[in-house]
Amino acid sequence: MPALPLAGVMGWPVAHSRSPQLHRHWLDRYGIRGHYVPLTVAPEHLAQVLHALPRAGFVGLNVTIPHKQAVLALADVVTDRAALIGAANTLIFRPDGRIHADNTDGYGFTANLFQQQPEWNPAAGPAAVIGAGGAARAVVAALLECHVPELRIANRTRIRADQIKAEFGARVVVYDWAQIGNMLEGATTVVNSTSMGMEGAQPLRVPLDALSPDALVTDLVYTPLDTLFLREARSRGCRTVDGLGMLLHQAAPGFERWFGVRPQVDDALRVAVLG
Incomplete structure (x- = not known):
């Protein structure tokens, strides 16, 4: 050195x-x-x-x-x-x-969740990932490595989500962007991997009616630290983790x-x- x-x-x-x-x-x-x-x-x-x-x-x-x-x-x-x-x-x-x-993005993602919510069990149920960009790919790889039984993904341009399924295999299930509300049903881990909700960007608007209060919800955005998506998830009883720790x-x-x-x-x- x-x-x-x-x-x-x-x-x-x-x-x-x-x-x-x-x-x-x-x-x-x-x-x-x-x-x-x-x-x-x-x-x-x-x-x-x-x-x-x-x-x-x-x-x-x-x-x-x-x-x-x-x-x-x-x-x-x-x-x-x-x-x-x-x-x-x-x-x-x-x-x-x-x-x-x-x-090391995937490592950072899971290490953050385990530090902030030590009782998080990724194998307890399906994970839902919003977005299919570069950050999403790291998150998908990390969640599958943590034995998530099913990984649901939706992206505004579906072809990118389809590509992730083609590369990462059978546990990945692709949803149309219009079906995001359905994708959240029964999910125990929910991730926003898009830049929506970041300062200066358009807000992330997804219907959360089907979101379980037992779900752990995290947002990779950390400016602002407490996004609208996280606040709405908390109002439904969910545990939330901000993106800074990643x-x-x-x-x-x-x-x-x-x-x-x-x-x-x-x-x-x-x-x-x-x-």
Whole structure:
């Protein structure tokens, strides 16, 4: 490891990322002499920049939109889960210069739920996932790994949901967007994986009449922290989990690989990231 190890988050744009506050908190907390910086890199410069960074003292990167798919083709080693999801969010630069690509989003998703709701049992009943984008793919992979008996999914463009079924198998059941209300019936885990409900985006409007009060409901959106979707689910008696914890937990494996310490995800970290 370099005397002053460097890591960062690469995207286009990247100014909105909370990752620098997150990793700065951990670096300070564990007394590590290192830096974590935002890197704004246009898609046409991705390969050139990526291959130069290890020579500049970088030990790894987080990768965000729009580079999460493209880095797979540039990596020397791709984990099975990154290949299955079709995207990487964590890169490790090995001492021999090889680039190792992984996806920790699914880990972050389930770790957040287990931390906030320790009694959550994913195998207790069907899961319902709203949306079929990149984040949804990580969530689907994680839920299936946690032995969810049936995974229901709906997306405004059905073909993307059909593609997830084709790749992830028989436990995935696709619903039309107009059938979301029916999809929630009997579901014990409900996930909004879309950006709807985020500040500046259109609200997520789905009929919740069939939602069971025993369901655990989570939203990957964390700006605002308490979305309308979560508030409406709580009004029906559901337990809810906000999306910030997924961001925090997905960061931990990368930090450990880059800086040699397994960091804690706790209330002090949430405060630091929320600023």
